Amino acid sequence: MEKYNPKNFPNVDYIIHCFGKKAPAYTGFIASNEFNLYINRHEPLQDLLVTKNKFIDRHPIAQKILKKVLGDSILFMKSNDLWAQKRKILSVSLYKQKLIQMVETMKQIALETNQEWQQRGQIDIVKEISNMMMKNVLACLFGRQNENPIVQYKENGKIIEINLGVSLMKSISRGFERELQLHNLLFPELIDFYFTQFDKELEFNMKQVANYVQKVIDDKRKLISEGTDLNTEDLLGLLLHDQLFQRNDKMIIDECLGLLAAGSQTVAVSITNFLCFISLNKGSELKLKQELCSNLKNFGGDLKALTSELSMEKVEDLEYFKNCYYETLRLENPIPVSSSCSLNEDQEINGLKIQKDDMIIINIHQIHHNSDQWIEDEKYIPERFDRSSKYYLTPAGQPRHPMTFIPFSAGKRACLGRTFTDYAFKVIVPLLLSGNKFEFVDPEHLIKKPQYDSFMFKKPVIEMKVLKQ
Structure with a gap:
């Protein structure tokens, strides 16, 4: 058998290694003394996420692992009345009308980023877009005056000063790494105890992040009480006016950090992969830019005028742009597997009896690549989301099931920030x-784009030239 050489999420690659493009509906693993059930096909999802959606919930392991990092954020807490209340409030805060001011902030930061890149000429696209999205989400959460906060960060006994967003993402990676430490693998009950130097540094780093957010809350609350708060549209301001959140700073901190982590990374990875795929596929790039030029009169011209012209109504009419976006999410989804979930009662899902509390993981990457559902699944073909294209159908010429494309999952635990x-x-x-052409610096990247997703402990370096066009 071919040597196992994982490039993606290890268990995902192992399933591909063992079964190729015809993975079974279910695959079981034992990890950290827990049975993990991977769902590799769309058929069980109709049962799991639609018909029997009320039985699905978060498995407690993720919250346990990241307790010191994200606290009781709704990302990982189990479904209960408090979870439902918080999700409803946050959903309203991220609803379309509420997002209008946030969109204006993001447009301005993107304009500034483009201008900076054009001056520099060459960038690490992974690092630059990650930083840009951290700045965007921090500005949307706390206002532009807090878009680039600096905090202390300790690693291997040394303290340095880094961006708060970078500190948070490093801490999330270190939180997940704790699950792989030998003592936690042998004795999973030790996961709740932070006693190694690694653990103590993680606690220190998250305290610095939480302290900064607490100061922002205190300053914002003071401005509100004095009637001098000029920025009423940031998310923090909305939470401080909400009855559930306004007197619970710990709850505010947990949800802000959860939104910062999820929102910034998902978008950053999607944009980075999109720009890489477009650069590699010249036909798609040409077709995309022709559509942008036809529908946006300032595309390729004055950036400030384009910033003013851009609206959600206009971009919603860009069908090929939308197809390129979806194809990016399909080919290399920022989240290759779902968060671990479980059932709150024994259930039969698509013919398989699954016990209460068994860990379930949806293998999004595999579902997006099953060869009986996707024609030439390894190729970047935006037309597969065009109803008039042959690629819209399965290789057998049949319509694809809706559950074959689930970049944001589905059901009651679907991604809260999809609209954002x-x-x-x-x-x-x-x-x-606009006005730019992106080209890889490393010739090897023209042959094979480096894998990039949100779960990577170590991000790839992808140098790109930014050429004026």
């Missing part, structure tokens, strides 16, 4: 593409 992610992507990308 869509809006951010669709207004930022045209501003980055």
Whole structure:
């Protein structure tokens, strides 16, 4: 058998290694003394996420692992009345009308980013877009005056000063790494105890992040009480006026950090992969830019005028742009597997009896690549989301099941920030593409783009030239 050499999420690659493009509906693993059930096909999802959606919930392991990092954020807490209340409030805060001011902030930051890149001429696209999205989400959460906060960060006994967003993402990676430490693998009950130097540094780093957010809360609350708060549209201001959140600073901190982590990384990875795929596929790039030029009169011209012209109504009419976005999410989804979930009762899902509390993981990457559902699944073909194209159908010529494309999952635990992610992507990308052509510096990247997703402990370096066009 071919040597196992994982490039993606390890278990995902192992399933591909063992079964190729015809993975079974279910695959089981034992990890950290827990049975993990991977769902590799769309058929069980109709049962799991639609018919029997009320039985699905978060598995407690993720919250356990990241307790010190994200606290009781709704990202990982189990479904209960408090979870439902918080999700409803945050959903309203991220609803389309509330996002209008956030979109204006993101457009301005994208404009500034484009201007900076044009001056520099060459960038690490992974690092630059990650930093840009951290700045965007921090500005949307706390206002532009807090878009680039600096905090202390300790690693291997040394303290340095870094961006708060970078500190948070490093801490999330280190939180997940704790699950792989030998003592936690052998004795999973030790996961709740932070006693190694690694653990103590993680606690220190998250305290610095939480302290900064607490100061922002205190300053914002003071401005509100004095009637001098000029920025009423940031998310923090909305939470401080909400009855559930306004007197619970810990709850505010947890949800802000959860939104910062999820919102910034999902969009950053999507934009980065999009620009890489477009650079590699010249036909798609040409067709995309022709559509942008036809529908946005200032595309390729005055950036400030384009910033003013861009609106959600206009970008919603860009069908090929939308197809390129979806194809990016399909080919290399920022989240290759779902968060671990479980059932709150024993259930039969698509013919398989699954016990209460068994860990379930949806293998999004595999579902997006099953060869009986996707024609030439490894190729970047935006036309597969065009109803008039042959690629819209399965290789057998049949319509694909809706559950074969689930970039944001589905059901009651679906991604809360999907609207935010869509809006951010669709207004930022045209501003980055306008007047620019992106080219890989490393010739090897022209043959094979480096894998990039949100779960990577170590991000790839992808140098790109930014050429004026």
